[in-house]
Amino acid sequence: MRKLFVLLIAALSMPICLLAQGYQITVQLKHFTGGKLFLANYMGRTTYLTDSAAISPTGVAVLKGKEPLLPGIYLVVMPDKQKYIETLVDKQQVFNITIDTTDFVNKTVYKNATDNELFLSYNQFLFQQESLGRRIQDQLKNAATAADSAKVAPLQQELGKKIRDFRTNFIAAHPNNILTTIFRAMKEPEVPHQPAGEDSTFAYRYFKAHYWDEVDLTSDRLVRTPILEAKLKKYFDQLVPAYPDSIIADSDALIAKTRKSKEMFKFVLWWLTYNYESSPYMGMDAVFVHLVEKYYVPGEAYWLNSEQLNKIVNRAYALAPNLIGQQAAPLELKDTASRPVSLYKTPAKYTVLVFWDPTCGHCKTEIPRLDSAFNASWKKKGVAMIGVKTEGTQQEWLQFIKDHHLSGWIHASDPQATSNYRRLYDVYSTPVVYLLDEKKKIVAKRLGVEQLITFLDRVAADKTTGKL
Template sequence: MLLISCVLAKAQTGYNIPITLKPYKNTYVYLGYYYGKMKALADSALLDANGKGVFAGKEPLPGGIYFVVSPRKEILFEVLIDKQQKFSIAADSASLPNNVTFTGSQDNLLFHLYTRFTNQIGGEINRTNESFKAAKNEKDSAKLRIRLKQLTDRMQLYRDSMIAKNPNTFLTALFQAMKEPVIPPAAKHPGGKYDSLYAYRFYKSHYWDGVSFSDGRLVRTPFFEAKMEKYYKELVVPNPDSIKQEVDHMLLYSRSNQEMFKFLLVHFVQKYVNPEYMGQDAVFVHLFEKYINTGQADFFTEKYKDFMFKRAYSLMANLIGQPAAQLDLVDTLDKPASLYDIESEFTVICFWDPTCSHCKETVPKVDSIFKAKWKNEGVTVYGVMVDGGKDLWKKFINDNKLSGWIHAYQLPSQQKQEEAAGKPNYRQLYDVYQTPILYLLDKDKRIIAKKLTYLQLDEVIDLKLKNKKI
């Protein structure tokens, strides 16, 4: 009896999806899937002379939205994969997506009906949008706006009906996750008047109502990552502390599903290791310290772990708001020229190389704005020669009349002492792996801004001075 049970259990594992796909024959077709914004292939099937083949494997496929791909690598139609992984597909590429038949999969029967409906409504929406663009007066535009709303409402009503009739299906989980909050009418806002702050808070607090972060199937859909990016772009305050709080919240709720946890952590690491906005690298450092360096992310390759380790330690010492690392360097006469000996309202550190073409163009411009403006605003420029050699460095300073700066470099003997002591060098402490690089420090040598252009740095100085006067 036990042997029979084991055989039955083994027979029920894996997936087996026979497919008949006209007019293809004696060729391969493919089963692909979404993974966030990416697409990948999961399997292939060789069609015989009658256009018949089988997608099959010993291990079950992870749940999600998959798609059938033609021999020419074109997506033909989508397929839902969930617990039931033994069903058949019959289709004719000449009449897609309408002529697709699923046998043995209730989810895909419902999904196919929905796909046909959305194609019909989607076509009407596209035509209405084109008419809206060509509208010649406000009266026509108003009519078309009403029509667009009617069409989108029909789409949502269809989804709501599907949810009500089929509450426990994968398709319902997808519809719930795709839903966006509907802001209450103005009459229901505090005081009975439209309140933009209330609307924002309501929308944000209900944005994830239909999403379960323990549902790993959502990572294999074309909309989940886009929904997440919209949330962080439009609804989360873009300062590092706010982002860290949101990220931790999501990762906490995904703990029960390794697939979702992995997807989210990889997404956040890749987004914030080289962030769009200055200062958000603090989010990556937070992720590294809390999750990666504590052994909670063993799914990263050793090569990528090494990259993250080095990147994190190159950022830890130069996060916005932190005290800048000490620079015990010497000037052109090899006399001490320490960063922390500077007494100034602001200090601009300029890491540069006299042989670097970009530096040759930028450094004189930094000098021009320094002499024309910054000097009178209490700004000191601390120029650090990174490479290029002392002779070329001094020649460039003299040729371009870079007077008024504190020029500094590291003696070879200082560098050897650092290496012998196992201390991080200034390249690591300031993440200097290209030139020129500019940092802006306040009077206490805390980092205000980094890796901006000299014009952007000027805007920050103006803003700081303006705020100081208020």
């Protein structure tokens, strides 16, 4: 599904006279007399090719375009595609770089590029700290005891303080610089001393509440850097409770803060959409469906063409009927003797509903394992097994049931294709497993055998102790 969410790089008009002429980055390379130079940009943690230019016999390459580049951190990539330097792009988009590949940090020279001269000074400062960093790494590597490791702490604190001080001083001296925007976004909230009367969750609540304070969500500057995606990932992985309702609330609140920047809005919405559509965790598809219904269906995903938009919307509509907590769609099927089988007329404390194919390699492994778990413990817990054939011939189906002694199941199929189970239960591969409660509400789905065993054991234990 990743193809659905690849961002289309759209030009954003910027009412600045200098940028109206587009961009031109002239690069003088030492030790090169040919080949191709590349310009790439970050989009989150991923990089995308922006431009390329031939290197002349005198080692000059000119990267230029009629439209201005969107702000961010760009990579000037050498012909071998292995070595590169990071370059800032903001308002200054016509400048020169002289690069000596024997020393990218100390022998690179910028002209007419104040932002990058400042960025280079920061990189040179970090380069000067490398010896201290290597000492720390060597001592940690050779530490034999916890006490040895503890001795390294003062050096780590010293290095961290130097870097923080540099950034703090830079922010004060250059408040409007793009590097200041980046440095501020890299900061994390400093939690104050816990006030009297506050409980043990104070630090967490304060940190979460102030997490985005220093991040400029109203401009485009952070989209083409790796900083924004890292911030999003930490926030939603570590700070937001892992429940769809909590994630939805925080997603909407964050998206609302990006409304002043088209590119920021686009990236944050895209990241959330892709992250929760492709999440390996059960139930997160509810977040995906919410985002599509609230933002994509009304047409706010302006970067998508109609075909791309339809694919995303159709995917959400396929998932919407079978979200966790939803009432399972009715199924009227036929058993192996062509007698009627009805999901809602099959009473059970729990129902394991399995869509499977007797010719599917994965099914050949998983179905017998499900049967073993059913006979070992699920049957005693009042679980009903309903297996629905999706592919294969009638003979292959019956033979598999016989060969693997799948007794005690309700075996069903839809020979006339009248139930629409593929859409209602999002069956696009097999096996697909749903767990339904006594009222046929979906309580779990797409679990493996071990996960289903654990889930049923926990649910049964909770009912015994009265937690449900």
